[in-house]
Amino acid sequence: MKVSEVMTAPAVCVPPHVSLVEVSRRMAECAVGSVLVVENGALRGIVTDRDLAVRGMGGGLGTEARVEAVMSRRVATIEAADDLQLAYRSFRRTGVRRLPVLDSGRVVGVLTIDDLFLEVFRRLGDLLGPVAWSVLQEPPGPPSETVSPHEP
Secondary structure (H helix, E strand, O other): OEHHHOOEOOOOEEOOOOEHHHHHHHHHHHOOOEEEEEEOOEEEEEEEHHHHHHHHHOOOOOOOOEHHHOOEOOOOOEEOOOEHHHHHHHHHHHOOOEEEEEEOOEEEEEEEHHHHHHHHHHHHHHHHHHHHHHHHHOOOOOOOOOOOOOOO
8 A cells, every 4th residue: 555545635834934823823723733844845844733832932932933943854754655564664763753745856745643543443444344244143142041930
């Protein structure tokens, strides 16, 4: 299976000059914990809700500071055409929870650990469905002998 089949697309992106307050709003609106920082279609960095709290507020930056002041510039990425096994290895190797997905250098989505969990759950459901169906189709067990409450 390819990364492109499981990734979330499109990714939530902002340019580097956007304020921290605007990034926070975008995260809340889109219900995401990270935003990709993109300029002219090229990935420049990633900012997470933790970056906003620790580097932004914790670092004494105001809400009007630019996102490029708190973003991580070194970002592990993966290609849309890559096999999911490579994604699993990348998550293990890097310890990150999100991988921006690229296609020819352009951002096309984001792959999160949650995306992989959902795929695993789908596969388990595919496996458990026939098992559950066969169990439901079988009788509950051998008929039990009926004993009258008046018999010794």
